[in-house]
Amino acid sequence: MEDCLFCKIASGDIPAHKIYENAQILAFLDLHPIREGHALVIPKDHHIWFEDLPQDLATQITTCAQHIARAMKQIYRVERVALFYTGIHVPHAHAHVVPMHHVHDVTSAAYLRDGADSFSAPPQMPPEKMAEVAATLRKSL
Numbered sequence: 001m002e003d004c005l006f007c008k009i010a011s012g013d014i015p016a017h018k019i020y021e022n023a024q025i026l027a028f029l030d031l032h033p034i035r036e037g038h039a040l041v042i043p044k045d046h047h048i049w050f051e052d053l054p055q056d057l058a059t060q061i062t063t064c065a066q067h068i069a070r071a072m073k074q075i076y077r078v079e080r081v082a083l084f085y086t087g088i089h090v091p092h093a094h095a096h097v098v099p100m101h102h103v104h105d106v107t108s109a110a111y112l113r114d115g116a117d118s119f120s121a122p123p124q125m126p127p128e129k130m131a132e133v134a135a136t137l138r139k140s141l
């Protein structure tokens with residue numbers, strides 16, 4: 001993909017602060033970090049959505065993120081590291097790896113009803129609705 005920022009980073013046409021690289025994947029620092037160390041792990045080939053990645057590639061990305069997370073726990077002395085894909089900003093699948101210093105570092109607004117110092121659970125769905133949702137998802141797998 002000629003106009004893809006992450007393809008250009010993967011090919012070396014645009015510089016990045018690289019953490020790890022092999023023939024298929026690349027890990028580098030996010031230019032807009034939530035926390036120091038916030039890293040992105042991408043496939044070198046252009047895939048837009050994580051759910052469309054070949055299984056081996058998805059596994060490589062997760063394994064790389066595990067190594068980065070273990071390093072982050074040592075370096076930043078954090079209890080947990082977040083791993084997530086959002087598909088926002090650059091249309092090239094990228095996994096975010098973020099050392100979590102605060103429980104709301106990567107939170108959803110749905111958890112913030114009572115502010116950033118506590119952790120609100122969104123309202124529960126009725127059990128019948130949950131059963132329906134689960135059945136719908138199961139049927140679609």
Ligand SMILES: [Zn+2]
Pocket residue numbers: 001004005006007008045046047091092
């Ligand atoms: Zn790309």
